[in-house]
Amino acid sequence: MSAAPTAAPPVTDRLPMTLPRLAEKKRLGEPIVMITAYDHPSARVADEAGVDLVLVGDSAANVVLGYDSTVPISVDELLMLSAAVRRGLRRPFLVGDLPFGSYEASDEQAVRTAQRFVKEAGCDAVKLEGGGSSVDRARAIVAAGIPVMGHVGLTPQTATALGGYRAQGRTADRALQVARDAVALQQAGCFAIVFEAIPSAVAEALMERMEIPVIGIGAGPATDGQVLVFHDLLGIREGHGARFVKRYADLMDEMIAATSRYADDVRTHAFPEAEHTYSIDPGELVEFRAAL
Ligand code: KIV
Numbered sequence: 001m002s003a004a005p006t007a008a009p010p011v012t013d014r015l016p017m018t019l020p021r022l023a024e025k026k027r028l029g030e031p032i033v034m035i036t037a038y039d040h041p042s043a044r045v046a047d048e049a050g051v052d053l054v055l056v057g058d059s060a061a062n063v064v065l066g067y068d069s070t071v072p073i074s075v076d077e078l079l080m081l082s083a084a085v086r087r088g089l090r091r092p093f094l095v096g097d098l099p100f101g102s103y104e105a106s107d108e109q110a111v112r113t114a115q116r117f118v119k120e121a122g123c124d125a126v127k128l129e130g131g132g133s134s135v136d137r138a139r140a141i142v143a144a145g146i147p148v149m150g151h152v153g154l155t156p157q158t159a160t161a162l163g164g165y166r167a168q169g170r171t172a173d174r175a176l177q178v179a180r181d182a183v184a185l186q187q188a189g190c191f192a193i194v195f196e197a198i199p200s201a202v203a204e205a206l207m208e209r210m211e212i213p214v215i216g217i218g219a220g221p222a223t224d225g226q227v228l229v230f231h232d233l234l235g236i237r238e239g240h241g242a243r244f245v246k247r248y249a250d251l252m253d254e255m256i257a258a259t260s261r262y263a264d265d266v267r268t269h270a271f272p273e274a275e276h277t278y279s280i281d282p283g284e285l286v287e288f289r290a291a292l
Contacts, residue, residue, distance in 0.1 A: 017052050017093035019147060019191050025052070025224070026213045032225025034215050035233065038064045038081045042230050043088025051092050053192075053215070055127065055149075055227065056082040058097040058157070063231050070156045071100045075113055082121035095149050096123035100157040103128055107140035114141045114148075125191065129155040131181025135188045142189035150185030152178050153219065154197035165242070167218065169198040179206055186212050194227060195219035197244065218244030 015021070025032050034053035037043045038060045046054045057063075060081055061073035075098075082096045096117035103110035110128070117123040125147035128134050138148045153168045162168060169175040178198055185193055192213040195203050200220025207214060207222050216223030228245065231237045235250040265271035280288075 014091065016091050019093075022052070022093065022192065022213055032213055032215060034225055034227035036060075036063075036227070036229045037085045037088070038230070040084045040088040043085040046092055046230070047089050052225070053095060053227075054085060054089060054092045055095045056085050056097060056121075056123070057127075057229065058099045059229050061099075063229060063237065069159070073099045075099060075102045075116060079116060079121045082117060082123055086122035093124050094122070095125045095127050096121055098126050098128045103137050103141075104133065107137060110137035111140055111144045111146075114144065114146045118146055125149055127151055127194070129157045131177070131184055135181070135184040138185055138190055139188040147191045148189065149215075150182070150188075150190040150193040151196065152181045152185065152193065152198075153195050167197040167199065169202045175199070175202045178202065179209065182206060182214075183209055186210060195223055197242070218242060 022032065032053065033051045034055060035046055035051050036055045036057040036059060037046050038056060043054065056078060058070040058073050058078065060078065061067040061070045064081075065073060065077065067073060078097060078099055082094070086094055098110070098113055098117070102113040114126045117126050126141065127149040128137060128141075129151045131152060134150075138150060141148050154162065154165065156165065159165050169178040175198070178195075179202075182193055182195070186209075190212060192215060193210070195206070195214055195216045197218040200222065203214075203216060203219040204222035207224075213225060214223040215225040215227045217227045232241050232245040233248050235247045236252050236255070238252065241247075262271065
């Protein structure tokens with residue numbers, strides 16, 4: 001049986017992703033593919049799979065560090081993960097997520113944190129959440145020469161203020177607020193923006209105003225690209241996840257099954273076998289035993 005056909009990536013997709021190429025993709029209507037990654041192996045997977053943008057999201061807090069929300073993750077934790085991802089990437093454009101509390105206080109704080117992501121982890125750009133004062137922070141970081149990705153709609157860092165992890169922009173007033181934030185971030189110089197968990201029709205209407213690439217997650221099909229969390233799409237997580245998650249594999253089940261087989265093999269002495277062991281010259285062994 002032959003493998004299911006996949007959409008062939010354009011030839012130019014073997015070149016490193018850059019901001020002009022990203023803008024060109026939007027202009028040509030070529031869908032932009034983004035996923036999160038948090039370590040070297042996931043970065044290698046993203047690179048080999050030919051994705052365009054890799055985000056070291058603060059979702060690492062829940063997904064790989066076991067926190068209850070994205071709020072507790074620190075700059076240092078994200079820098080360590082981002083540097084590991086950097087070492088695994090050749091082609092995709094790397095975006096580091098500024099965590100809660102690392103950019104909101106002032107433009108100076110925002111620029112200092114963004115500079116650390118570029119200098120210490122090798123990120124190409126940073127992402128921050130929300131409108132309001134985040135628009136000023138985005139403008140300041142852009143002015144300091146660092147590309148910024150915005151993020152509107154459901155912004156997990158401030159989920160409590162938004163009434164929990166729920167879709168945003170579901171009334172005309174709330175949708176207008178999302179629109180104002182998105183346009184303000186675009187005007188502040190963001191190179192791209194994430195729309196998270198907003199009605200598809202709201203995203204579609206908003207696309208008429210967006211000149212920069214829009215990457216959706218739970219925002220329907222009208223956006224320029226889509227992003228999913230690595231562990232969600234591969235099923236390396238317990239539970240069902242959000243409505244907008246599509247699972248392309250159930251690797252957690254496979255990982256548990258494989259690890260259980262290993263445990264059984266150890267307990268029954270089926271592992272290691274001869275092929276997993278090292279030998280020593282018999283004469284050397286005699287000498288060793290005698291000396292022991
Ligand atoms: O942290 C994250 O994973 C994100 C994406 C969902 C966009 O912000």
